[in-house]
Amino acid sequence: MRPVLKRVRRHLLTAFALLALAYLLLPIAVVVLFSFNDPAGRFNYTWQGFTLDHWLDPFGVPGLSEAMSNSIRIAVIAALAATLLGTLIALALVRYAFRGRGATNLFIYLPMTTPEVVMGASLLTLFLNLGVATGFGTIVLAHIMFNISFVVVTVRARLVGFDRHLEEAAMDLGANEWQTFTRVTLPLIAPGVLAGALLAFALSIDDFVITVFNAGATITFPLYVYGAARVGVPPQVNVLGTMIFMAAAGLMLATILVQNRRAKGAT
Amino acid sequence: MRFLHRHKGLIPYLLLAPGLAFLALFFVVPSYYLAHTSLQEGSVSVGYTFAWAWSNYTDAISAYHEQFTRSLVYAGVATALAFCISYPLAYWIAFRGGRWKSLLLLLVIAPFFVTYLIRTLAWQTILADEGLVVSVLTTLGIVEEGGRLLATSTAVVAGITYNFLPFMALPLYASLEQIDGRLIEAAEDLYASKLHAFLRVTLPLSLPGVFAGTLLTFIPAAGDFINAELLGTPRQSMIGNVIQSKFLVITDYGQAAALSFVLMAAILVAVLAYTRVLGTERLAR
Numbered sequence: 211m212r213p214v215l216k217r218v219r220r221h222l223l224t225a226f227a228l229l230a231l232a233y234l235l236l237p238i239a240v241v242v243l244f245s246f247n248d249p250a251g252r253f254n255y256t257w258q259g260f261t262l263d264h265w266l267d268p269f270g271v272p273g274l275s276e277a278m279s280n281s282i283r284i285a286v287i288a289a290l291a292a293t294l295l296g297t298l299i300a301l302a303l304v305r306y307a308f309r310g311r312g313a314t315n316l317f318i319y320l321p322m323t324t325p326e327v328v329m330g331a332s333l334l335t336l337f338l339n340l341g342v343a344t345g346f347g348t349i350v351l352a353h354i355m356f357n358i359s360f361v362v363v364t365v366r367a368r369l370v371g372f373d374r375h376l377e378e379a380a381m382d383l384g385a386n387e388w389q390t391f392t393r394v395t396l397p398l399i400a401p402g403v404l405a406g407a408l409l410a411f412a413l414s415i416d417d418f419v420i421t422v423f424n425a426g427a428t429i430t431f432p433l434y435v436y437g438a439a440r441v442g443v444p445p446q447v448n449v450l451g452t453m454i455f456m457a458a459a460g461l462m463l464a465t466i467l468v469q470n471r472r473a474k475g476a477t
Numbered sequence: 478m479r480f481l482h483r484h485k486g487l488i489p490y491l492l493l494a495p496g497l498a499f500l501a502l503f504f505v506v507p508s509y510y511l512a513h514t515s516l517q518e519g520s521v522s523v524g525y526t527f528a529w530a531w532s533n534y535t536d537a538i539s540a541y542h543e544q545f546t547r548s549l550v551y552a553g554v555a556t557a558l559a560f561c562i563s564y565p566l567a568y569w570i571a572f573r574g575g576r577w578k579s580l581l582l583l584l585v586i587a588p589f590f591v592t593y594l595i596r597t598l599a600w601q602t603i604l605a606d607e608g609l610v611v612s613v614l615t616t617l618g619i620v621e622e623g624g625r626l627l628a629t630s631t632a633v634v635a636g637i638t639y640n641f642l643p644f645m646a647l648p649l650y651a652s653l654e655q656i657d658g659r660l661i662e663a664a665e666d667l668y669a670s671k672l673h674a675f676l677r678v679t680l681p682l683s684l685p686g687v688f689a690g691t692l693l694t695f696i697p698a699a700g701d702f703i704n705a706e707l708l709g710t711p712r713q714s715m716i717g718n719v720i721q722s723k724f725l726v727i728t729d730y731g732q733a734a735a736l737s738f739v740l741m742a743a744i745l746v747a748v749l750a751y752t753r754v755l756g757t758e759r760l761a762r
Contacts, residue, residue, distance in 0.1 A: 227569035227573075230562050231566070231584055231585070233639070234588055234643075237591070237596045237599035237603065238588065241596065255607070295499055298493070299493055301492050302493045306488060314497070317500075321500070323696055325717075325740060325741070326697065327702065327740070328737045328740060331720055332511035332734075335510040335734055338514070339510050352503070355503040358499065423721075432594050436594055443598060451591055455591045458589075
């Protein structure tokens with residue numbers, strides 16, 4: 211191929227990729243921008259003017275702080291429980307050969323490939339048929355359920371490269387099984403477990419579909435946004451959305467920087 | 478501890494037990510109740526009784542086959558679009574990303590850091606009648622004067638494409654990143670054209686990613702109802718919208734459960750058929 215044409219195509223791919231990235235980031239920019247908007251009426255659709263008011267008073271609309279606090283409490287409980295249950299499953303799947311391992315591996319993927327609307331609906335039929343009132347508790351149960359698989363997959367990915375000789379060495383040096391687990395195994399798998407817990411927290415705080423089926427009268431942050439969408443979303447929602455975005459992106463960025471530094475140190 | 482020492486074979490089952498019991502109780506048992514409910518008769522006021530009411534299925538399908546078809550079509554188009562956008566992007570990051578790979582991937586998943594509902598509402602703002610996109614497209618004559626983007630199928634499909642795109646891009650990247658660049662060089666050394674090397678080497682090696690990405694995009698897309706609700710009108714409503722309103726607004730539990738079951742079955746059939754097609758294609762090579 212002639213060099214000119216080659217160069218054009220090389221740049222064509224780059225241009226396309228940059229456009230695709232712009233497409234992915236455009237709505238985020240809109241969310242951030244409109245958190246500084248000073249809307250004239252109830253609807254925060256068109257740019258009216260710059261203000262810091264909503265950032266100075268992020269909970270200045272009724273119900274929003276309660277919804278956010280519900281979301282955070284649910285996410286913390288669900289993430290802790292799902293991390294515990296999921297880590298145990300991942301340990302069993304990676305470190306032991308046992309009958310039913312293949313079936314368990316397959317079963318773990320099922321909740322991840324079932325449409326959320328079906329999962330939410332079937333959980334609701336369970337609670338309806340058993341006469342359980344839906345609310346805070348049922349949301350927590352639902353969130354633990356859909357998070358377990360994600361934790362298993364995340365923790366398992368980190369466990370695969372795990373060197374079992376380290377545990378054997380500890381045992382040879384006189385540590386018992388419990389000491390070996392707490393002093394050797396746990397510190398080694400901790401990054402994977404932490405990653406799983408953070409993912410579970412993020413999925414839980416973002417979930418709308420499964421939550422709306424099992425929420426009863428409890429309002430979480432996504433449910434609040436959904437309710438507000440009909441009557442006009444207050445800019446405070448954009449403020450909180452931007453805060454969540456910055457926290458999550460900042461955490462990921464820090465992880466990448468730490469990994470890069472480690473990789474550099476290793477070479 | 479001593480007991481465990483003697484029965485080492487039990488350890489994996491003890492580790493699995495709590496988590497699997499939880500999933501059994503809140504994932505498997507609910508499926509049973511969903512099936513049970515789908516065959517119940519009655520209403521919220523008089524109560525529900527189990528009656529092998531297969532009419533829930535026939536009634537639901539004859540009343541909502543349009544929403545069903547629409548869900549599968551929208552999900553299919555959105556999956557195809559997501560693939561067309563993601564493949565070059567993933568390819569570029571995998572082969573040209575260099576030391577910026579992790580950072581570029583972070584940008585790809587950045588939409589996930591904004592609450593699902595909020596990023597869909599952002600599209601509402603972008604596509605709004607008085608918004609920038611509509612005025613530019615009207616000036617260019619692509620959208621007729623007074624035409625709209627919001628409340629059309631285009632808006633709903635665009636929203637679905639956007640919301641599930643990272644599910645497509647990540648597996649594609651993962652499979653492209655693993656490809657040994659020397660294989661592509663070898664093909665070119667053996668006088669394959671760039672296009673030929675891509676079609677015969679790169680694309681087949683990335684098929685596992687294509688497979689995973691399309692499934693991870695199609696499944697949630699087919700069950701979605703947020704995009705149709707926030708970016709469309711009842712004329713764009715999908716099967717998820719029907720299930721949601723029947724469960725939570727109209728409380729017609731029997732039909733709602735029947736529809737959920739049919740949705741699950743339809744997705745399963747689509748996935749199996751797809752697996753067969755892509756599976757045999759890979760075997761043929």
